[in-house]
Amino acid sequence: MAVFLSTYVNKVDKKGRVSVPADFRKVLSGQSYQGVVVFKSLQYPALEACSADHMEQLSDSLEALDLSNEDYELYETTIFGGSVQVPFDGEGRIVLPEHLARFANISEEAAFVGRRKTFQIWEPRALSVHEDVMRDKARSRDVSLSKIIAKASQLRGGLS
Amino acid sequence: MAVFLSTYVNKVDKKGRVSVPADFRKVLSGQSYQGVVVFKSLQYPALEACSADHMEQLSDSLEALDLSNEDYELYETTIFGGSVQVPFDGEGRIVLPEHLARFANISEEAAFVGRRKTFQIWEPRALSVHEDVMRDKARSRDVSLSKIIAKASQLRGGLS
DNA sequence: TGACTGCCCATAAAATCCCATGATAGTCCA
DNA sequence: TGGACTATCATGGGATTTTATGGGCAGTCA
Numbered sequence: 485m486a487v488f489l490s491t492y493v494n495k496v497d498k499k500g501r502v503s504v505p506a507d508f509r510k511v512l513s514g515q516s517y518q519g520v521v522v523f524k525s526l527q528y529p530a531l532e533a534c535s536a537d538h539m540e541q542l543s544d545s546l547e548a549l550d551l552s553n554e555d556y557e558l559y560e561t562t563i564f565g566g567s568v569q570v571p572f573d574g575e576g577r578i579v580l581p582e583h584l585a586r587f588a589n590i591s592e593e594a595a596f597v598g599r600r601k602t603f604q605i606w607e608p609r610a611l612s613v614h615e616d617v618m619r620d621k622a623r624s625r626d627v628s629l630s631k632i633i634a635k636a637s638q639l640r641g642g643l644s
Numbered sequence: 645m646a647v648f649l650s651t652y653v654n655k656v657d658k659k660g661r662v663s664v665p666a667d668f669r670k671v672l673s674g675q676s677y678q679g680v681v682v683f684k685s686l687q688y689p690a691l692e693a694c695s696a697d698h699m700e701q702l703s704d705s706l707e708a709l710d711l712s713n714e715d716y717e718l719y720e721t722t723i724f725g726g727s728v729q730v731p732f733d734g735e736g737r738i739v740l741p742e743h744l745a746r747f748a749n750i751s752e753e754a755a756f757v758g759r760r761k762t763f764q765i766w767e768p769r770a771l772s773v774h775e776d777v778m779r780d781k782a783r784s785r786d787v788s789l790s791k792i793i794a795k796a797s798q799l800r801g802g803l804s
Numbered sequence: 805t806g807a808c809t810g811c812c813c814a815t816a817a818a819a820t821c822c823c824a825t826g827a828t829a830g831t832c833c834a
Numbered sequence: 835t836g837g838a839c840t841a842t843c844a845t846g847g848g849a850t851t852t853t854a855t856g857g858g859c860a861g862t863c864a
Contacts, residue, residue: 499819499846501846503845539649557778560760561759561778562775562778562779566651567650569667571820573820573822655854657855657857659857660808661856663854663855665853731810733809734811736853737854
């Protein structure tokens, strides 16, 4: 299964164009629509992107989820109203709509971060800050986890 | 590209004409009737719009629902009675009937918000207020788009 | 008459296409 | 094994096409 993996940093030119990493384009190459769907992340100052097909899957499963009217409205507005279909040019570049680029603070460079079914687009420095935070979080969680494991092992008479 | 996506803001000229975004027109281009059906939103101070074909589907599915007479009346009156067929001019513009424009408070500019099978037309500032509310709601419930997408993938057995 | 319709054309800005270049990596063959 | 040839890629710039937006003008309905 082709998934979006690893991180690439590409330049944004004067016209606002950025190359989508070739590896990412390969993942999308079988798709009917040659381009991506981009929308604002709800958690981070970054953009989320996926294939149009995946977006349709999402929309179909939204109907299947049996949501309350209010929730349905919520998704419909945040996702579909807020997302933009962005086509590739002949060289596999996209132009980020101005309001999306501004939201993620992207001007000179853009970092593409693979997240399996989707990928994110970050301003490179914001991404590195974010990664540090995540690493710290993971570290602290690891510590407490090993403590818990050690404790559990003691209670059960140690590791065998 | 079969669905209405993203948000566009266009100007209303002195004659009351607004360009329907080119991407939206492309979605409608295969249709027999070159124009849209517009009616008042039941929830918001905004207008709903879709293709004439989709309106017919809607009416068909209403009949299939086997509604009570009262409910049927309700829909007939609010949606079908209140809806207007609005044709494109040569440049892909429409003129919003005066009572509909007034209902949504549209005068200078109109925001077109894609909602897959339909789209909404808002007064831009009213829209941005509405979006803020929705966004806060989503955040407070810890709704994450990637979670939804992951959930959607699960339901459909993942990408293959 | 006069507002409104539907058509036509004009234009500036923006989006898109097309071709060029340098860099990198990968391959093939002696 | 090493060097030349090739393919791919990110990047840049110019040319072309779309698009949104504006205005004009003739028919029409009230």
